[in-house]
Each structure stands twice: as structure tokens, then as C-alpha cells.
Amino acid sequence: MRCKHPLGLFIAMDQEWKNRLSAAQDLKIPTAQILAPPESERDVSLIKKMFSDADIDITVVFCGFEGESYADIPTVKKSVGLVPTDKRKERLAQAKKIADFAQELGVSQTALHMGFIPEPHESDYQAVVSVAKELAEHCQSLGQDLLLETGQEKARILLQFIEDVNMPNLAINFDPANMIMYGSGDPIKALNHLGKYVKGVHCKDAKWAERPGEEWGEEVPLGQGDVKFMEFFTSLLNARYCGPLTIEREIVGEQQIRDISRGVEYLVTLRQRVWKE
Ligand code: MG
Numbered sequence: 001m002r003c004k005h006p007l008g009l010f011i012a013m014d015q016e017w018k019n020r021l022s023a024a025q026d027l028k029i030p031t032a033q034i035l036a037p038p039e040s041e042r043d044v045s046l047i048k049k050m051f052s053d054a055d056i057d058i059t060v061v062f063c064g065f066e067g068e069s070y071a072d073i074p075t076v077k078k079s080v081g082l083v084p085t086d087k088r089k090e091r092l093a094q095a096k097k098i099a100d101f102a103q104e105l106g107v108s109q110t111a112l113h114m115g116f117i118p119e120p121h122e123s124d125y126q127a128v129v130s131v132a133k134e135l136a137e138h139c140q141s142l143g144q145d146l147l148l149e150t151g152q153e154k155a156r157i158l159l160q161f162i163e164d165v166n167m168p169n170l171a172i173n174f175d176p177a178n179m180i181m182y183g184s185g186d187p188i189k190a191l192n193h194l195g196k197y198v199k200g201v202h203c204k205d206a207k208w209a210e211r212p213g214e215e216w217g218e219e220v221p222l223g224q225g226d227v228k229f230m231e232f233f234t235s236l237l238n239a240r241y242c243g244p245l246t247i248e249r250e251i252v253g254e255q256q257i258r259d260i261s262r263g264v265e266y267l268v269t270l271r272q273r274v275w276k277e
Contacts, residue, residue, distance in 0.1 A: 004242055005233075005243070006245070007029045007267060008246030009247050010034075017034075017037075022054070023260060023261070025055070027260070032246070033111070035064050036101060048105060058105055061102035061107050063110065065087070065095075068081070073214070076115075082132070083114060083128055095135050099142055108145065109147055113148075115152065132146075136165060149202075150173070152182055156193070172200070174198045175202035176205075177225065178202075178206075180225070182212075182217075188235055200243060203246060204248040206226065207226050221262060229267075230274065
């Protein structure tokens with residue numbers, strides 16, 4: 001099997017999105033995942049035209065919700081995704097609207113951070129399974145996959161969760177750096193465990209915290225952290241994943257563009273090596 005592994009770029013649709021899009025175009029990156037802009041800024045025809053003029057295919061639309069904060073791990077637990085109970089209903093409605101927006105853009109994958117999925121024995125677990133199922137069913141009605149971003153829980157919990165939701169279009173966007181930043185386990189082992197569900201990846205790097213799981217690891221430019229990317233690519237090939245390698249660098253401004261540019265060189269070199277083996 002010959003994999004293409006086209007490069008991709010994660011583009012948050014904030015005020016800098018056009019700079020990121022033009023950087024992707026300059027770097028000849030052919031695909032992008034986008035973080036959905038707020039509802040009032042979802043100008044489908046403009047976004048479609050700008051990406052098409054840049055010759056970049058949008059592969060995934062990520063959900064983001066008002067009130068989410070990644071300030072520290074306890075704040076993520078309280079504020080991110082569909083897990084916080086006080087926000088669940090409203091966010092489920094928003095996520096469905098984002099899937100509709102993806103549909104209008106002609107994109108067949110919607111993704112999100114569910115939040116910290118509880119352990120299966122915990123009281124809220126079944127309710128979180130139900131909400132994921134309802135969203136996956138909505139995506140299925142649009143002909144879409146629903147991708148869960150990795151990182152906030154251990155691989156075994158995510159695997160159990162996917163099996164309990166039991167929807168054929170439910171899959172994973174695997175982010176190896178998140179596993180390190182959240183201290184949720186060795187990313188290569190996790191990938192080997194979850195491989196058959198992987199339908200998207202983030203190429204992002206990070207360093208382990210001194211006390212993993214209690215404090216954040218540090219996100220760093222590609223190749224400077226603890227993700228073993230050669231092993232990562234080999235595991236992706238073993239899992240028969242041939243989709244985009246989407247670079248994610250979670251800073252803003254000119255340094256972000258510089259790091260992305262170096263990231264492209266790094267990935268192209270590695271991809272070459274993996275293909276030869
Ligand atoms: Mg990510």
C-alpha cells in the first residue's frame with residue numbers, strides 16, 4: 001500500500017486566519033483542518049472561495065465553544081467540550097450547527113474535544129455516551145464522520161467510549177502531543193491501541209511535565225519535543241492511515257508561521273525516510 005500522507009495545517013478561524021491560509025499556500029500545503037469561527041462569522045461562500053483560490057482542501061471542521069478555557073488542566077475539566085453538564089445541551093445544539101456548517105463547506109468530517117470523558121463506572125458516563133451518540137447520528141445524517149480529539153483521557157477509556165457509543169462514523173483525530181501535555185499516556189502505545197479508529201492526525205510536539213496529569217506539559221515546535229515521530233509514522237502506516245498529516249502549532253503571530261514552515265521541512269524529510277523503509 002502506498003500512502004500519500006499529504007501535509008495539512010490546522011487553521012483557527014480567528015482574526016489571523018487569512019495569514020495562516022496564505023502561509024499554507026506559500027508552503028504548498030494542500031489540506032487544512034479549520035476551527036469553526038463564531039456563528040456570526042461563518043461566511044460559507046467567502047471561506048469556500050478563499051480556500052479554493054489557495055488550492056487547499058478543508059478536510060475537517062473542528063468545534064469550539066464559547067466559555068472554553070485551556071488555562072490549566074482543572075479549568076479544561078470544568079470548561080471544555082460536551083462533558084460539563086451545565087453547558088451540555090446548548091453545546092450539543094452548537095456542535096450540530098457546526099456540522100451543518102461543515103456540510104455547507106462540502107467537508108465530510110466534524111471534530112471536537114469531548115472534554116474529559118469520565119471513567120465507565122462513574123455516574124455521568126452513560127449520559128456522555130448518549131450525547132456523543134446523538135451528535136454522531138447528526139453527523140451520520142449529513143454523511144460525515146465525527147472525530148474525537150485525543151489527549152484528555154487515557155487510550156483505554158477512549159477505546160471503551162467509542163465502543164459504547166457504537167456508531168460506525170465515530171472515529172479519532174489523534175494528537176500525540178496532547179497525550180504528553182495532559183499526561184494521559186505514551187502516545188505511540190496509545191496510537192497502537194486506537195489505530196483502527198484513526199481518521200485524522202495532528203502533527204504537534206510537546207515535552208512531558210515534571211508531574212504529568214497535574215500540570216501541563218509544554219507544547220514546542222515539531223521535532224523539539226518528546227513525540228517520537230518516526231515511530232508515530234510507522235504506527236500510522238501499521239494502522240493503514242493514509243490521510244493528511246495536519247500540523248498544529250498552538251501559538252499565534254509570526255513565530256507560529258516560522259515554526260510551521262520548519263515543521264513542513266521536518267515532516268517532509270521524515271515522510272521520505274518512512275516511505276523508503
Ligand atoms: Mg490537536
